[in-house]
Amino acid sequence: xxxxxxxxxxxxxxxxxxxxxxxxxxxxxxxxxxxxxxxxxxxxxxxxxxxxxxxxxxxxxxxxxxxxxxxxxxxxxxxxxxxxxxxxxxxxxxxxxxxxxxxxxxxxxxxxxxxxxxxxxxxxxxxxxxxxxxxxxxxxxxxxxxxxxxxxxxxxxxxxxxxxxxxxxxxxxxxxxxxxxxxxxxxxxxxxxxxxxxxxxxxxxxxxxxxxxxxxxxxxxxxxxxxxxxxxxxxxxxxxxxxxxxxxxxxxxxxxxxxxxxxxxxxxxxxxxxxxxxxxxxxxxxxxxxxxxxxxxxxxxxxxxxxxxxxxxxxxxxxxxxxxxxxxxxxxxxxxxxxxxxxxxxxxxxxxxxxxxxxxxxxxxxxxxxxxxxxxxxxxxxxxxxxxxxxxxxxxxxxxxxxxxxxxxxxxxxxxxxxxxxxxxxxxxxxxxxxxxxxxxxxxxxxxxxxxxxxxxxxxxxxxxxxxxxxxxxxxxxxxxxxxxxxxxxxxxxxxxxxxxxxxxxxxxxxxxxxxxxxxxxxxxxxxxxxxxxx
Numbered sequence: 426x427x428x429x430x431x432x433x434x435x436x437x438x439x440x441x442x443x444x445x446x447x448x449x450x451x452x453x454x455x456x457x458x459x460x461x462x463x464x465x466x467x468x469x470x471x472x473x474x475x476x477x478x479x480x481x482x483x484x485x486x487x488x489x490x491x492x493x494x495x496x497x498x499x500x501x502x503x504x505x506x507x508x509x510x511x512x513x514x515x516x517x518x519x520x521x522x523x524x525x526x527x528x529x530x531x532x533x534x535x536x537x538x539x540x541x542x543x544x545x546x547x548x549x550x551x552x553x554x555x556x557x558x559x560x561x562x563x564x565x566x567x568x569x570x571x572x573x574x575x576x577x578x579x580x581x582x583x584x585x586x587x588x589x590x591x592x593x594x595x596x597x598x599x600x601x602x603x604x605x606x607x608x609x610x611x612x613x614x615x616x617x618x619x620x621x622x623x624x625x626x627x628x629x630x631x632x633x634x635x636x637x638x639x640x641x642x643x644x645x646x647x648x649x650x651x652x653x654x655x656x657x658x659x660x661x662x663x664x665x666x667x668x669x670x671x672x673x674x675x676x677x678x679x680x681x682x683x684x685x686x687x688x689x690x691x692x693x694x695x696x697x698x699x700x701x702x703x704x705x706x707x708x709x710x711x712x713x714x715x716x717x718x719x720x721x722x723x724x725x726x727x728x729x730x731x732x733x734x735x736x737x738x739x740x741x742x743x744x745x746x747x748x749x750x751x752x753x754x755x756x757x758x759x760x761x762x763x764x765x766x767x768x769x770x771x772x773x774x775x776x777x778x779x780x781x782x783x784x785x786x787x788x789x790x791x792x793x794x795x796x797x798x799x800x801x802x803x804x805x806x807x808x809x810x811x812x813x814x815x816x817x818x819x820x821x822x823x824x825x826x827x828x829x830x831x832x833x834x835x836x837x838x839x840x841x842x843x844x845x846x847x848x849x850x851x852x853x854x855x856x857x858x859x860x861x862x863x864x865x866x867x868x869x870x871x872x873x874x875x876x877x878x879x880x881x882x883x884x885x886x887x888x889x890x891x892x893x894x895x896x897x898x899x900x901x902x903x904x905x906x907x908x909x910x911x912x913x914x915x916x917x918x919x920x921x922x923x924x925x926x927x928x929x930x931x932x933x934x935x936x937x938x939x940x941x942x943x944x945x946x947x948x949x950x951x952x953x954x955x956x957x958x959x960x
Contacts, residue, residue, distance in 0.1 A: 461872035461960045463888045463900065463919075468932050468956035470904040472731040475952035476681040477633055477940075478543065478615060478626075482735040484798065487536025488676035489660060492518035504659060505562065507531035511662060516671075519549055522557070522662050523669035530663040532560060535675050538656035539799070540647040541720050541738055541750060543680040544616040545628075546660070546672070550609070551576040553668025556585065559616055559675065560661040563652065567592040570641060571661055572616045572625055575599070580608045584625050584636050588644050595644045600637040603627065611673070617682065619718040620648050620750045621776035624683075633683070635942035638714055643778050648747040679799060681722060681735040683940045684712035684949045687753045687865070688918045688933050689817065691723075691796070694759050694766075694848075696819035696868055696875070698920050703727055704734075705920060706796055707933065710752045711738065712940070712949045717776035719948070720750040721769065723796050726933070729926050731955050737797045741769060741789060741804040748801060749773035751787060755817045756795070759848075766790045766848060768816035768829065769804065784812050786831065788849035809852050814838060815866045815916075818848065819875070821892075828892055830866045830877060833858045840866050840879045842892050856894040861887065865916025871930070878917040886917050906954040912937035919958075928957035 476482055489501050497513055497520070509529025514521050522531075544559050551557065551574070558573030568590050575583040581602055588596035602608060606627050613628035621642035626633050647653065660675050687710040690698040699706050704725040711722035721739040726732060740748040749771075756767035767789050774782035786809055791802040812834035821828050826844045829852055833841040841857030863879040868891060870876075875891035878900065884907070886900035900917065907913040919932045933955055940949035 463871045463876050464898040465960050466901065466930060466958040468900065468902045468958045471955045471957050473952050473954045474733065476685060477683050478680050482681050483678040484737065486539060486542055486677040486679065488674060489535055490674050491515050491520040491672065501533045503531050504534045505532045511664065520672040521669060524664045524666055526666045528665050532659035532661045535658045535660050536677050538653060538658050540618050540620050540653060541740060542618055542677045544658060544677045546614040547674040548574060548612050549671040549673045551670045552579050553665055554578060555664035555668050557662050557670045558614060560659050561656055562659060563655050564657055565655050568645060572614065573661065574614055581612065586625065586637060586639050588641050590644050598637060598639050603634055603636060606634060617713055619713040622718055624713055638944060642776055648749060650746055650748060679738050682711040682713055684951050685709045685953055686712060686935045686951050688916055688935055689755050690918065690920050691756045694757050694820040699758065708754045708756055714943060714949060715947045717750060717772045719752050721752045721754055728922055728931055733953060737800060739795050739800045739802055742801050743804045753815050764790050764792055765795055768818055770814045786813050786816050807852060808850055815864060817867050819868050830868050832863050832866050837862045839863050840877065840894065842894055855892055859894055864914040867917050867919065869919045870921060878919060880913065880915040880917060882914050884913045906934045906936040928959055930958040932956040
C-alpha cells in the first residue's frame, strides 16, 4: 500500500510521529535535559583547609615593628606610670628593654583597642627575671587587663592574666608553662580577645598551643562603645634588676581564629549567591571557645579554585551602647533599598551579666558594604519568641512573601518555615517544624526549583520541599565532612554557579573537630571542605 501526505490516514500518522519526536527530541534534534534535582547530584570532596591564626590572613590594626621605627619615643612613647628606669633601644632590628641594678616597670603605647581583635607579642629572648606582655588600659580610669610571660633566671615559667578595676586587682590567674613548649628563645604570646573573655596561646615551632581561657565580663564590659574608644593596648614590662627582653614585634589584627564554621553564602534578596569580582562572599563564624565567645566573620573565594580569603569581622549594634558578637548570619543585598540586610542569631545575650537577656533572631542592616574590614550593622529582634538559630531567608516573588527558614528550638533544634510581608518583622508559621534534628537550614535552588536543606545529628543532610518541608531525600556526598568519631551537624551551604566554572554546583561545608585543649563544652570547630557536584 502506498501512502500519500494528502491521504487523511497518512496525515494522522505524520502528526503522531511528529508528536512523539517532539517529546523525545529538543530543538535541532538534541535530547532535552531532564530536570536537575538535588538527589541527582553527587557532591565530591575537592579540598580541605583549617585556618589557625594564619599570618597571611591577618587584617592589620596596629603594630610595633622595631626594624621600621624611626624615633621610638615618638612612635611608641612610654605611657602610664612607669617605676624605676627601663631603657628602650633598637638593636639588630629588635626592641631591647632592659634595667640596671634596680627593678623597674613601664608600658609603651602599642595602638588602639578592639575587643574582637587578636594581639601578639613576638619575644625573641629574655635574660634575667620578670614579666613581659601586652596590656589593655582605660585611659580615663584605673582599669586594665594584662597577659604576660613570667620568666625566672632566663627561663619562661608561666603565663599570667590580671584584671584590675578601680585600681583594685579583682582577678589574677597563673597558667603553668606547657611541658612541650620551649622555655628559652623565640616565643609568641597570642591573646585572642573574645568580647567577654580571652584565649591565651603560646606559638612556637609552628604550633599554637592553648594555655589559658579566662573570662572578664563580670568585672569589665568591654563591648561598650565608650570604653572601646577610651582603651589602648600597650607593651608592658616589669623587670627585676639587670634583666632584659628582646622584642621582634608587637601587633594587633583581625584574624580568622582557630576554626571556621556556620558557612553561608551572601546573596541577593531572592537567595541567589552574589558573584562579585569573580568571588563568592560568605559569612562564617570565627571560633574562639564556647558561647558567647565566637564572632561573625566574612570570607570570599574564587569558586573555580580553593583560595579562601578572610575579609573581615562584623559586629552588631542594637542601640544599647554595645557592639555585639552575634553569629550564624545570612546577609543579602537589597537592590530596591540599596541596603545590606539579613538576619543573625543573638548569641551575645549569653554574655551579658548586667541584665538577663534571651537569645533571639535579629534583623540586621547597613548602608555601608559590611564585607571588608571591621563593620558595624544595626540590629533588632524580629519579634519571634523562642531560642531559634541559623536563619536563612528569601523573598519569594511568586508568593509576594518573605520566607524565613530557622532551626527552631522545639525540644531539639528542628527546621521550620515562616513567612511575612516584611523582611524584618511579622513572621507567621508556614510549615514545620520537621521531626528530626536540624542545623544549618538552607533554602537554595537546584535546577529551576527551590529546595530546603539541613544537616542533622543522625549523620545525614536532608532534602525537603520548599516551602512545605515535605520529605524529598538525602544529599549524596563522597567523603562527607565527618567520620564515625565526629559530629555530623554540619551546614550544607550549596551554591549554584553559572556556566564556565568547573562544576555547576559547589558546597563549602565544615567539620566539628574542636580545637585541642579547650575546656568542655566548647564549639571551636572546624575545617572547611570544598565539594563539586554534577548532575
